[in-house]
Amino acid sequence: MTHTACPLCNTPPGTLLWQDQDCFVILTDEPDYPALCRIIWRAHVKEMSDLTAAQQCHLLHVVMQVERVLRQLLNPDKINLASLGNVVPHVHWHVIPRFHNDRHYPNPIWGAACREPADSLAARVSVDALRQALTSALANHP
């Protein structure tokens, strides 16, 4: 169940942090949001409700561990979660640590910018620390 034209069925850009047989987690290195993590379901499925209840809970569990680890490492003012997929209709989640002085706060990152890049916080996270914390958090996942 892969689509050759789908970028998420091929190798998505970013640094691989964790994976299992169902999904994988990457650090995306977006310019304004270098700690934005993406959780990608392996199979080419369009909507969350196309997954079984067990698959939905498993994916949520991984998303929640990413959220927890980002909170521990960065102490953001807020976490934003989103699964949109208008451009790439293949189930994936964005976990975005937000700070009161980041580029768009309090707007969504897709909204109007509230400050210039030079005046913005683009919070970075250590790949090694993130990978280690996530591997530990998901070591005993269901």
Added chain:
Amino acid sequence: MTHTACPLCNTPPGTLLWQDQDCFVILTDEPDYPALCRIIWRAHVKEMSDLTAAQQCHLLHVVMQVERVLRQLLNPDKINLASLGNVVPHVHWHVIPRFHNDRHYPNPIWGAACREPADSLAARVSVDALRQALTSALANHP
């Protein structure tokens, strides 16, 4: 665990569609997205990962039933899911049926508009049909 200044701890605007002891579902009647549904956790909790795993799965289950029902009733091109809360840090989810000719498609609804209101689809859904389908879908929820 309520905050008097929090709009989601008071009566949020919209039409109540379904509720249980933990959360409730409202139809928001946003001008460009009149079928946008919001699922609001009752307790004033900031982040999804502040909930227990069981609470997270329950909330996801409700979100998924809202998604399913909106797909059945409106057959949207895509569903968008988001839990942001930068302005109102009280756990709530947006379930947004998206159409290729809605105001912002393929952008997120918080992004740049792609067409004028007069040239856009603002898909409406029957409150009665939505309430009935959701009540049925959630009749035997865990």
